[in-house]
Amino acid sequence: MAKTVTQEFTKGLWEEIAPFRLVLGLCPVLGVTTTMENGIGMGLATTFVLVCSNILVSILRKFIPAKVRIACFIVIIATFVTVVELLMQAFAYPLFLKLGVFIPLIVVNCLVLGRAEAFAFKNKLIPSVADGLGMGVGFTLSLGALGAVREILGTGMFLGMSVFGASYEPFAFMVQAPGAFVCLGLMLCGMNIIGSK
Amino acid sequence: MGYMEIIIGCIFVNNILLAQFLGNCPFLGTSKKMETAVGMSMAVIFVLVLAGTITWLIYDLILVRFDLVYLRTISFILVIASLVQFVEMFLKKSIPALYAGLGIFLPLITTNCAVMGACVLNVDKELTFVQSLVASFAYAVGFGLALILFAGVRERIILARVPKQLEDTSIGLVTAGVIALAFYAFKGMV
Numbered sequence: 001m002a003k004t005v006t007q008e009f010t011k012g013l014w015e016e017i018a019p020f021r022l023v024l025g026l027c028p029v030l031g032v033t034t035t036m037e038n039g040i041g042m043g044l045a046t047t048f049v050l051v052c053s054n055i056l057v058s059i060l061r062k063f064i065p066a067k068v069r070i071a072c073f074i075v076i077i078a079t080f081v082t083v084v085e086l087l088m089q090a091f092a093y094p095l096f097l098k099l100g101v102f103i104p105l106i107v108v109n110c111l112v113l114g115r116a117e118a119f120a121f122k123n124k125l126i127p128s129v130a131d132g133l134g135m136g137v138g139f140t141l142s143l144g145a146l147g148a149v150r151e152i153l154g155t156g157m158f159l160g161m162s163v164f165g166a167s168y169e170p171f172a173f174m175v176q177a178p179g180a181f182v183c184l185g186l187m188l189c190g191m192n193i194i195g196s197k
Numbered sequence: 198m199g200y201m202e203i204i205i206g207c208i209f210v211n212n213i214l215l216a217q218f219l220g221n222c223p224f225l226g227t228s229k230k231m232e233t234a235v236g237m238s239m240a241v242i243f244v245l246v247l248a249g250t251i252t253w254l255i256y257d258l259i260l261v262r263f264d265l266v267y268l269r270t271i272s273f274i275l276v277i278a279s280l281v282q283f284v285e286m287f288l289k290k291s292i293p294a295l296y297a298g299l300g301i302f303l304p305l306i307t308t309n310c311a312v313m314g315a316c317v318l319n320v321d322k323e324l325t326f327v328q329s330l331v332a333s334f335a336y337a338v339g340f341g342l343a344l345i346l347f348a349g350v351r352e353r354i355i356l357a358r359v360p361k362q363l364e365d366t367s368i369g370l371v372t373a374g375v376i377a378l379a380f381y382a383f384k385g386m387v
Contacts, residue, residue: 024222027310031218074278074307078271086267101219101317104270108310110222177216178377185363185370192362 005130012134019142019184020191025111028102029143030180036159039147041095042102043140045084047133049106050115052080054132057120064121073116074107081107111139150174150183200331203324207335210386213311214343215377217318220311224344225369227302229355234348238341240302242334244284245312248277249333252316253326273316278307311340347376 019029028046033039056076057064064072085103088096096103106112115135120128152158154175156168173179213219220241227237252273260266285303288296306312315336319329350372359368 026221026225027218027314030221070307071278074274075271078274082267082270085270101217101314101321104273104317105219105310105314107270107274108308108313110308113308176381177218178374178381180218181370181374181377183374185367185372185374188367188370189363192364192367196362 005126008127008130009134009137012131012136012138013141014138016135017138017142019139020188024114025109025139026184027105028109029146030184032099032102033143033147033150033180034154034175035151036144036147038095038098039143039145040140041092042099043136043143045088045099045103046106046109046112046139047136048084049077049080050112050136050139051129051132052083053077053112053116054120054128055125057116058123058125058128061121069121070113070117073113073121077112077116078107111135146180146184146187149187150179153183154179200328203328203332204335205386207332208339208342209380209383212339212343212380212383213315213336214340215373215380216384217314219314220309220340223302223305223309223311224347224373225366227305228344228348228351228369231345231348231352233302234344236298237302237305238337238344239298240306241309241311241340242337244277244281244303244306245315245337245340246330246333247284248280248312248316249319249329249336250326251280252276253319253324253329256320257326269317269320273313277312277316281307311336343376343380347373350376 019026025046028042032042053073053076057073060072060076081104084106085096088099088103115132119131123131148158152163153171154173156162156164156170162168174183207213211217214221214224223237223241227233255272255276256266256269260269260272281303285296288303315333318336319332324332351369354368354372363371
């Protein structure tokens with residue numbers, strides 16, 4: 001059954017929201033979400049790569065031989081990752097430094113390769129754009145949400161403002177590495193509870 | 198930096214899975230059974246040491262020398278992808294027993310960010326050739342250690358009664374958090 005463009009877009013927001021439902025691309029999800037700002041920055045960079053690579057793969061899908069498609073996808077993705085890397089160095093240098101190794105690692109983010117393989121290679125241009133955009137926005141939202149939770153609990157601050165007042169003792173566990181796993185696990189559990197109703 | 202320092206640092210303190218968050222997809226994906234966890238760990242050790250060596254050579258001898266550092270991402274991923282392909286063909290031909298053991302895990306390694314991540318970290322830290330060789334090996338051992346520990350715990354969890362909403366990935370992540378907490382105790386050692 002063919003889905004409409006809107007459906008392709010919205011499925012990435014809840015039904016198949018990437019980090020939670022598909023459990024793909026977890027490394028940046030855990031690694032950069034110490035604050036909401038980092039999370040959203042990472043999400044936007046990934047969205048850009050996702051949409052651009054989906055567009056190119058979809059346009060070229062009739063010319064790419066099936067046998068070497070993975071190699072072609074990787075070259076396409078790596079090109080756009082380099083573009084993002086250079087753009088961020090030029091226009092968002094502080095963020096680039098914070099995200100560090102995770103920017104070049106978008107290239108091995110299984111979400112991007114996964115969408116190229118599972119969707120863009122089989123579909124026309126417009127649905128592929130919608131799919132990439134939906135997945136990217138879903139990814140950004142998840143990263144932002146996780147970043148916000150960790151930032152609020154871990155430092156007691158949100159975007160520079162104090163949330164719980166001065167008497168709050170920051171729950172430092174949340175901004176440390178172990179907190180990332182626990183927080184994501186509990187958020188996934190929360191989504192399961194909402195989804196099962 | 199002494200070699201001992203690098204080894205301890207990369208295996209325990211900056212464990213690639215639990216402190217650097219690289220390679221989490223296979224961490225959750227292949228940890229349901231001990232066998233697959235061991236297979237994946239071995240494959241990662243094998244490929245990471247090779248990839249670390251080759252990417253270092255390419256970076257220092259070609260990219261830096263000819264002022265092409267901006268091609269780092271694209272050249273590293275191509276090296277890793279072709280290396281994995283090559284290793285797969287080589288093993289299939291000459292060491293079939295090892296191929297049968299690692300078989301299905303090898304292609305997965307191309308998109309394992311632990312491999313790419315370790316290579317990028319090595320050149321970022323400007324390690325010497327031998328240092329980066331040691332560091333690659335230590336990162337891979339750290340990966341294996343964490344993965345095997347995690348698989349051991351996860352095999353037990355299947356027997357436990359877990360609330361339905363928390364099943365599978367969710368409880369897996371929380372468990373990983375607890376293991377990460379144990380590794381967190383190493384912080385500040387080096």
